[in-house]
Amino acid sequence: xxxxxxxxxxxxxxxxxxxxxxxxxxxxxxxxxxxxxxxxxxxxxxxxxxxxxxxxxxxxxxxxxxxxxxxxxxxxxxxxxxxxxxxxxxxxxxxxxxxxxxxxxxxxxxxxxxxxxxxxxxxxxxxxxxxxxxxxxxxxxxxxxxxxxxxxxxxxxxxxxxxxxxxxxxxxxxxxxxxxxxxxxxxxxxxxxxxxxxxxxxxxxxxxxxxxxxxxxxxxxxxxxxxxxxxxxxxxxxxxxxxxxxxxxxxxxxxxxxxxxxxxxxxxxxxxxxxxxxxxxxxxxxxxxxxxxxxxxxxxx
Ligand SMILES: [Zn+2]
Ligand SMILES: [Zn+2]
Numbered sequence: 001x002x003x004x005x006x007x008x009x010x011x012x013x014x015x016x017x018x019x020x021x022x023x024x025x026x027x028x029x030x031x032x033x034x035x036x037x038x039x040x041x042x043x044x045x046x047x048x049x050x051x052x053x054x055x056x057x058x059x060x061x062x063x064x065x066x067x068x069x070x071x072x073x074x075x076x077x078x079x080x081x082x083x084x085x086x087x088x089x090x091x092x093x094x095x096x097x098x099x100x101x102x103x104x105x106x107x108x109x110x111x112x113x114x115x116x117x118x119x120x121x122x123x124x125x126x127x128x129x130x131x132x133x134x135x136x137x138x139x140x141x142x143x144x145x146x147x148x149x150x151x152x153x154x155x156x157x158x159x160x161x162x163x164x165x166x167x168x169x170x171x172x173x174x175x176x177x178x179x180x181x182x183x184x185x186x187x188x189x190x191x192x193x194x195x196x197x198x199x200x201x202x203x204x205x206x207x208x209x210x211x212x213x214x215x216x217x218x219x220x221x222x223x224x225x226x227x228x229x230x231x232x233x234x235x236x237x238x239x240x241x242x243x244x245x246x247x248x249x250x251x252x253x254x255x256x257x258x259x260x261x262x263x264x265x266x267x268x269x270x271x272x273x274x275x276x277x278x279x280x281x282x283x284x285x286x287x288x289x290x291x292x293x294x295x296x297x298x299x300x301x
Contacts, residue, residue, distance in 0.1 A: 053169025
């Protein structure tokens with residue numbers, strides 16, 4: 001809740017006029033408690049998770065040929081019932097674990113100093129904080145994920161997330177309840193180390209979830225705007241981790257590729273890419289040669 005009753009009071013406190021965004025924020029948040037503003041995250045998580053994967057569910061069911069070539073594991077197909085089951089399983093976890101966790105974690109958010117007042121952070125401040133959050137999350141998640149691949153961790157916890165060897169968007173948060181709790185730590189660590197505004201926290205929770213849905217989408221579209229983010233792993237990178245499954249000692253990172261490169265855990269992935277590239281080249285050359293001889297034969301007729 002803002003400590004000003006009117007825009008005039010806010011203007012006097014800031015010593016300047018409010019920007020358009022600040023006026024919007026004032027009108028929206030002035031009479032809402034900080035707790036209620038924080039709980040908006042539950043709605044964002046629910047809405048994004050329920051709506052964002054729908055276009056790919058449609059593609060998976062319709063099997064449109066023009067999009068099929070972008071499916072990373074084209075031989076694996078899930079029915080609508082199987083995808084709905086995955087959605088329901090995650091929603092159960094959402095209501096039993098994620099939602100209650102959000103409701104009770106407010107004191108820690110207050111303690112680390114997430115603010116809701118004015119002035120609003122600048123675009124650069126938001127962007128730089130989000131970049132730091134992603135990097136901290138990526139690094140911490142890498143090591144926790146790698147630890148979860150030890151025999152005990154995999155058998156008792158992480159095995160659930162690997163039930164989908166060819167992931168779909170709905171399977172991104174599909175995991176054992178303990179994993180959902182443990183992986184909350186890397187997400188919380190960034191805002192705890194570099195606390196910002198509530199809007200930055202909203203954006204962080206929303207973008208992190210969209211990134212997870214993207215990397216589990218099962219499709220690798222060349223026009224995906226994330227291709228322009230340096231060192232971004234994307235769906236192809238994480239799909240390989242699910243494809244290899246239990247034995248996977250490759251591609252542990254959740255967002256970027258550099259941790260796997262630095263610690264040498266992307267060798268299998270890079271080897272597979274090299275082989276596939278070679279096969280593709282040979283295939284293209286073979287087709288060209290056959291095409292050439294056909295032309296020659298055709299001319300001599
Ligand atoms: Zn794993
Ligand atoms: Zn995964």
